[in-house]
Amino acid sequence: MSSFVVPRLLFATVCLALLLAVACADGDSGLAGSGEFLISVDEEHQIAGTMILPKGPGPYPLVVAVQGSGDGTREQMRPYAGVFVPAGYALFVYDRRGTGSSTGEPEAMTVDNSQAVIERQARDVAALVSSLAHHRDIDEQRITLFADSEGGWIAPLAASMKNEVTALIVVNGGASPVGLPDYYRFLIETESLSIDEATQRLAGYDGEYGYDPLPVLTSLVIPTLWLYGAEDRENPALTDVAVIERTAAEREDGDFTVHLQEGAGHDLFGLRKGQLDPAVVAVVIDWLDAALAPEPG
Template sequence: MHQIKLIIILFLVVISSSYSQNKNVKSISRDGVFTTQVKNVTIEGQLFLPEGEGAFPVLIVVSGSDNSTREGLKSFAQFFNSFGYGLYIYDKRGIGGSTGTYPLETLENPNDFLSARADDIISIVNLLKTHTKIKTSKIGLFGSSQGTWVSTIVYDKISDDIGLLIMSSGGVTSTRAEQYYEDLIEKSELSITDANQKIYDYKGDLGYNPKPTLEKTIIPTLFIYGDKDDSHPTHYDKDIVEGMKKSNFTIHFYENANHNLLDVNTQSFPKSLFPQLSNWLISHK
């Protein structure tokens, strides 16, 4: 799964200050750098909270498959802080200030890399639960691309500790079915429309399948998709989510947007993307 350019998305969110409740809000990093332990691995991260006494809901950014550090996300805390949310960013294992080896998928253990990433997130959740400025009932996960699978694994393991989910460009299709979809487009040269229909015929190994977890998910969950995504079958995801008929699920589906949520013609973001995200955040504090 290609990494969604979350940094670019958040950059445009930040400069879209007209959607802020408080344009003068200041982000503050509480207590500097945090570390958590997962067996013999140290995960380093940083918490940004709005000014004030709190307690605040908080989102943990669960990024995709890239190897970038948390540094690029620091400047984006202001957007979430402006709506009264804290933001926790961290370095994945083997990257930046975190130790260990970055987990990669192997043929022998195709799901182990996702489980390892989920364990890292669980250690962060456990840390945030002890913080006096955090509203522990509103610890959420903002997953993008590969990070959506990680987020559902975390929810499956510690559902009582997760208060909301945001799934961007992923979250429903299994790991193997998604690879099949990518192969249909890249190797068989099918159109996005045809590949989204063909995915229903997939009968192979699923790999990690998030659907059973989603079916029992009871917390507010936002799915964000583009209809021209050539990395993930978003039309298929949309059909599955709508078929679940869950009142706690919200879908934002953007015409002509690709995996990075950019319009394929203009390379700009949908005008309604940021206002809709802002409204959802406000309504689920």
């Protein structure tokens, strides 16, 4: 009797191992549903996040929110659920490396360390995209990175690392070298210059640049919306817009859309006031719907 049991157990074990190997090869992460997730981004670090799904049947297009400066936790970007989820988009918000429930050491970005920090955080986002593309409720053909402020340096670099990213939205940042926004704020807050005066002075900036996003911008080929507030006193919106428009004019394969919201500042969506600006929300959703629409025919 035992001579037959052992081979059968061995056969079953081998079959199970093969099935697991196939599942891993297919990239089946086992992710499903809404709620809390802990995703490995490398051999030593895990990123904690929350998936928020819309009502109705999936699979859903996904927006991964990449935060700017601040405490680095998912709560910073959770209010954007009010922008995307009612429009039928899933939203994933996460704790940046070393913050909240994510592992690792927190990293405060400076001009001097900006190259290393941005590259590291971009790799984390790229790894998140790789895992979330296999979430059972997500349409892997429609994944967007949505970046705010400082996240505008991180998200385009992450998008350049991953073919799974199909669209990109950058809000109030991302086109100037890291050193320029600090100098811009100094000119406005300390020297009391107007936005136009500070923008003109930036042309003569000769300080440290830190990370420069221009090489990434010149290589981006996915649809990208650049959204700025014309009255932004924290990021040089007019300088950024000029860089993007010049880059777009020099390329034939880019797909950039620039929207400059008159009267709006760095809090473009109105989150600090606790009420989303419906006009800005409409700009974003209308653009994203069109960017992710199936090709005709």
